[in-house]
Amino acid sequence: MQEISRLNNKTAARAAVEASLLLADPELPTVCARIIAGYTPNSPTGIWPQVRQFTIDCTVAMKPRTPSNARRLMTMIALFTVWIVTVTGCPVTPQRVFTQSNLDRFLRTRLGGHSVAYRFDVSRNLTKAARIIAGATLRQLPTPTQGDAVAPHTSRERATFVSWANTLSTPHKRQNAQTLLGLAGGAGLTAQQIMDAKVTDIEIDGDRAFVTIHEPQRRRIPVRRPWVKILANGIGTRTSGDAFRAYRLEEYPPNQLQQFLTRNRGELRPSVARLRSGWLVELIDANLPLDVLLAITGFTTLASLRPYLRYAQRHDATDWSAVIAGEVSA
Numbered sequence: 001m002q003e004i005s006r007l008n009n010k011t012a013a014r015a016a017v018e019a020s021l022l023l024a025d026p027e028l029p030t031v032c033a034r035i036i037a038g039y040t041p042n043s044p045t046g047i048w049p050q051v052r053q054f055t056i057d058c059t060v061a062m063k064p065r066t067p068s069n070a071r072r073l074m075t076m077i078a079l080f081t082v083w084i085v086t087v088t089g090c091p092v093t094p095q096r097v098f099t100q101s102n103l104d105r106f107l108r109t110r111l112g113g114h115s116v117a118y119r120f121d122v123s124r125n126l127t128k129a130a131r132i133i134a135g136a137t138l139r140q141l142p143t144p145t146q147g148d149a150v151a152p153h154t155s156r157e158r159a160t161f162v163s164w165a166n167t168l169s170t171p172h173k174r175q176n177a178q179t180l181l182g183l184a185g186g187a188g189l190t191a192q193q194i195m196d197a198k199v200t201d202i203e204i205d206g207d208r209a210f211v212t213i214h215e216p217q218r219r220r221i222p223v224r225r226p227w228v229k230i231l232a233n234g235i236g237t238r239t240s241g242d243a244f245r246a247y248r249l250e251e252y253p254p255n256q257l258q259q260f261l262t263r264n265r266g267e268l269r270p271s272v273a274r275l276r277s278g279w280l281v282e283l284i285d286a287n288l289p290l291d292v293l294l295a296i297t298g299f300t301t302l303a304s305l306r307p308y309l310r311y312a313q314r315h316d317a318t319d320w321s322a323v324i325a326g327e328v329s330a
Contacts, residue, residue, distance in 0.1 A: 014038055017056070025060055032070040036060065039074045041082065051081045054092045061133050062125075066214055068196045076122050077129060083110045094134035103127070103138055117190075118254075149307035150271065152278030157268055158185065162230055164266035172245065173264055175234045179244050180257065182231025184275035186223040187211040188283075188297065191254035191272045197243040204232045217298050224279065277308060284312045 017037035022028055036059055041048060055078045064070035081097055083106055090096045103126055111119050123141040130136040153161070165177035183189040183197060186209070193213055203210045209223035209231055223231055235243065242248075246256040261269055283293060290302060299305060322328045 021056075021060060025063070027065075028060065028063075029065060029067075031067050032064050035067055035070045036064075036074055039071070039078070041075075041078055045082060045086065047082050047086050048078075051078070051085055051092050054097070055081055058094075058129055058133050062129060069215060073125065073129075076125050079110070080106055080122075080126055094130075095136070098126070098130035098134040098136050098138065100138050103130070107141065118192075121192075149311075150274050150277050152281050152311055153271070153274045158275075158278070160266070160268050161185075161270045164268075164270075165230065166233075168264055173260075175236060176244055176246065176260060177264065178230045178234030180234075180260075180272070181270065181275065182209075182223065182227045182234050183211060183243065184270075184272045185279060186227025186231055187221045188276045188279035189213070189272075190276060191257050194244050194272065195242075195246075195248065195253035195257060199235055199238045199241055199243050202231070202235055202243060204228070204235065213298070219295065219298060221296060224282065277311065280305070280308045281311045284308060 014037045018030075018033045021033040021036060022030065036056055039055075055074060058077045058081075059070065059073045062073050064073055080103075081092070084090065084097055084102045085092060087105075088102065090102075103123070107119055107123055111122060120141045127138045127140040130138045161181055165174060165181055168174045168177055180194060183194050184191075189197065189211065196215070197211070197213075201212045201214070203212075207225070207228055209228045211221045211223060213219050213221065244257065246260060248256065257272070280297060283296065284305065288296070293305070294300070294302070297305070317324070
């Protein structure tokens with residue numbers, strides 16, 4: 001009876017928080033309010049009750065409008081605030097939490113083992129939070145260089161991956177592998193975007209498929225033809241839920257994707273980054289108009305494409321003389 005009473009009280013308290021959030025920000029989607037009100041770190045510590053309201057206030061001030069963004073902001077701000085207060089004992093106020101020394105120490109120490117891309121994403125969001133919440137202008141980590149764009153997988157390697165995916169030991173594993181390959185190789189999704197993708201973001205119509213990405217820029221991507229069938233097999237008859245089915249470690253969701261690849265080794269290990277690189281190079285080789293290329297890749301400048309040009313097809317200018325002279329169109 002006491003346990004039932006405790007659960008009822010907890011549910012009522014969460015509902016009250018949801019209601020207050022929606023009252024404070026009428027444009028906040030209900031699902032986002034539910035995520036924010038119900039959030040608890042995977043490994044809650046004694047500090048969490050002390051910083052919970054601060055984390056909620058900071059997240060709401062950032063005006064999340066999608067469930068994944070609300071969850072990501074709560075996770076990043078909670079991880080940062082819990083660690084800073086635990087290590088420094090500072091008061092839980094915007095001016096004392098959001099300082100340059102705290103941010104630098106957190107990124108260097110607590111996130112030292114994470115990828116450059118993840119640390120940059122956390123840095124970007126926390127500096128934005130500092131500006132909005134504390135009025136502080138903090139330095140974020142530099143944008144990760146694209147100079148080390150990885151080489152695409154070869155056609156033989158891609159065929160090996162398809163065979164690997166189709167022969168894993170359980171339907172669940174096969175579908176996860178097929179979905180991973182279809183989204184990365186066919187639509188150029190990053191590991192984080194694969195973990196964010198829902199079944200409802202994927203449209204399959206015969207031999208054509210489209211994937212909708214919501215963040216950071218919403219775009220609808222046609223899936224490359226060779227990957228449509230394997231993506232369709234990965235989704236199967238499902239109509240809802242996560243496209244790639246695995247536990248989400250809120251601190252770093254792609255971790256479970258990497259764990260999946262580690263636990264289900266094949267002759268070769270697929271790389272999401274190399275599959276994405278191959279997708280990008282294929283688009284460059286297709287000679288798409290530059291504005292279309294930027295729109296579909298999500299890049300904001302042509303400079304972001306430069307590292308991939310080393311893997312693109314080489315052309316002889318003399319073969320394009322007629323086009324250059326305006327005698328024929330490309």
